[in-house]
Amino acid sequence: MQEHHILILGAGWTSTFLIPILRARNLSFVATTRDGREVAGAKTIKWSFDPEQDSISKDKNQFSDLPLAKHVLITFPLTGEGQSKTLVNGYQHAFKGKGVRFIQLGSTGIWSGAAPGWVDRHSSYNTDNSRAIAEDELLGLDGCVLNLAGLWGGERQIRNYVGRVAKTKEDVKGKGSLHMIHGQDVARVVLAVCEKWEKGRGERWMVTDGFVYDWWALFAGWAADAEDKDGDKEDPEPSPQAKWVYELMTEENIRALPRSMETLGRSYDVRELWRTFGLAPLRARI
Known part of the structure; x- marks a missing residue:
């Protein structure tokens, strides 16, 4: 049986950046979608995760028809207790415990309740968050969690969301810091974790491009109509x-922009991520 380098469960927006890099590096991959559609020129397997299905006691389970891969990237959210165990143990059971490595994509939203000031991956987060509960469960199974900041790249341009996030002056007044990461850099981090698994396993990583953006500075910088840039x-x-x-x-x-860190609120420190995996962002600064 062929073992692929990576199996992408739920090939969506992130995969439009990951698949081209996998091809460029000649790394074998396979991906799933709910409808079996094509993503980034790659055919996908029609498959969806059923968290209620017993995946251990059966000889054939919901993972049995999936291909074997050294790494499994979970792009959709797992929530609450039990789902991570169902997925990890079920896939391992289907392939007789081949020592597969699991990576979960999460969100920096679990730190949204943190006090103003500097926050890093070791800072306290909302452990009652349903996604955080599932992520903690995955970490206990020796997986790796990548908590991503706001995603941008391709059709996702934060400038296009200005009218949605700030409809009134009060909306603008309430906007502080913003943290982002480009899809291409998400893909590079995923592959770096695969390459340096011993550094990533059992760990939760905060992923941003290292910038702390000021919403006010962005609003001011985008004063011109997006079509008249x-x-x-x-x-x-x-x-x-x-x-x-x-x-x-x-x-x-406020005398000038950007505002001070004290004014902006939470500021994410991700130096450890880039240092540990020997990377620097390609697409920093939106």
């Missing part, structure tokens, strides 16, 4: 969000 309009008007930022700077006595 080259300044072709003869008499353009700045966006409402940019106008509100400059009003608030006077009201809040």
Whole structure:
């Protein structure tokens, strides 16, 4: 039986960056989707995870028709107690305990309740969060968790979301720090964890590009219409969000942008990630 380098469970947006790098590095891969659609030019297997299915006591379970892989990347959220065990133990059972390595993609949202100031992967997080519960379970099974900041790249451009996240001046006033990671760098981190598994196993990693962005600075920097970023309009008007930022700077006595770390709130420190795996982001600074 052929053993692939990586099996991607749930090939979505992240896979549009991961699959091209896997091809460039001549690493074998296989991926699943709910509908068996093509992703990044690759055919996928139609498959979905059933957390309620008993995957241990049967000779043939929901993982039996999947191919064997050295690494399994779980891109969809597992929640609560038991789901990580069902997936990990079920896949291992289907392949007679081949020592497969599991990587879960999570979110930095589990630190959303942290106090203002510097936060890193060792900082306290919301252990009652349903995703965090499943991630902790996976860590106990010697897996690795990558908690990703805001995702951008390709069709995902944060500038396009300005009108959604800041509809009013009060919305702008409440915006502090923002942390992002490009899809290409997510893919590079995943493969670095595979390559240096002994450094990643059993560990939770916070993944950002190392920048702490100020929402106000972004709003101000994107004052021009997204369709007029080259300044072709003869008499353009700045966006409402940019106008509100400059009003608030006077009201809040903010002399210049970006604001100070003390004002922004939480700031994520991810130096350990990039140092441990010997990487630097390719797509830092949105």
